[in-house]
Amino acid sequence: MAEEDAVELKFRLFDGTDIGPSKYDPSSTVGSLKEGILSRWPAGKEIAPRTINDLKLINAGRVLENNQTLAESIVPVVEIPGSVITMHVVVKPPSVDKSNEKHPSKDKNTNGCACTIL
Numbered sequence: 174m175a176e177e178d179a180v181e182l183k184f185r186l187f188d189g190t191d192i193g194p195s196k197y198d199p200s201s202t203v204g205s206l207k208e209g210i211l212s213r214w215p216a217g218k219e220i221a222p223r224t225i226n227d228l229k230l231i232n233a234g235r236v237l238e239n240n241q242t243l244a245e246s247i248v249p250v251v252e253i254p255g256s257v258i259t260m261h262v263v264v265k266p267p268s269v270d271k272s273n274e275k276h277p278s279k280d281k282n283t284n285g286c287a288c289t290i291l
Contacts, residue, residue, distance in 0.1 A: 180243055181257045184210055184230070187220065187264060194257045197243055203230055204239035210262060222264050229263040 183193035192213050197206065207225035214221055222228050230237045237246045237260075247258065 180247065182206070182243075183257050183259050184262045185259050186215075186218075186262050188218075190215065191259075192262075199242065199244035199247075201243045202239065203237045203241050203243070203246060206230065206243070206260075207239065220264050220266075227265045229265065231261040231263060232258070 178199060179196035180199055181194050181196050183191045183195075185191055192210060192215075195209075204225055207228045207230065210228060211222060211225060225239065232246060235246070
């Protein structure tokens, strides 16, 4: 990777902390960026992703797809030499296991009233 082609990125987490800045090759995929974020995720955070599918990267208001390259996903703007592009990181909330979730209408011990209309 040529130094002048490198894209300098930092990733802003939900609580305002940053990962980076670091330089990346424009041919890097968004999926590989997410893998790097997972490996550098700060310890002790309440919310932490488990896989790259738990993360969304947002650049200039657009959610980036895992198979896109960095060159495809960067919005062309006037670039200031030496500037850092900030991407926002959103963590998908953990999914609720619906098989363990109780449904009150199916619980046999509910105290409800039975109405009879004559």
